[in-house]
């Protein structure tokens with residue numbers, strides 16, 4: 001770490017504090033004896049989202065938050081619950097330990113959580129996300145919601161894993 005005053009590369013650490021996982025160090029330049037501080041923290045690896053058309057973009061929690069806020073407009077959902085949902089989603093994504101995640105997977109994870117929170121917000125989010133081809137498809141989704149079944153809206157395009165999950169969940173319905 002270069003001294004900000006004279007550019008010398010060696011400094012002595014005079015104090016070190018850990019504040020919630022962020023480490024602050026007081027340093028003194030070995031040449032000009034000026035004091036300065038450095039901060040060290042863990043940086044999460046960048047998570048890339050693979051979009052439907054194959055393009056990649058960095059995971060953006062604010063984008064998901066925005067989509068949720070729109071879906072939840074005028075619904076009786078405390079703001080804190082949306083924050084918690086996004087936080088929880090982000091943790092789960094990082095726990096998967098993958099560098100890339102399909103946007104489809106993220107969408108499903110969001111909808112899983114939103115469904116438990118609020119039916120109307122879920123349908124709103126799903127209608128944008130899944131872009132139902134017609135009102136009939138949307139009605140089928142609502143029927144599934146009313147009977148408590150797992151959605152299989154993606155139909156033929158579904159992966160074996162999520163199809164299996166669908167079977168599991170509809171089992172309890």
Ligand SMILES: [Zn+2]
Nearest residue numbers: 003006029032
């Ligand atoms: Zn210096």
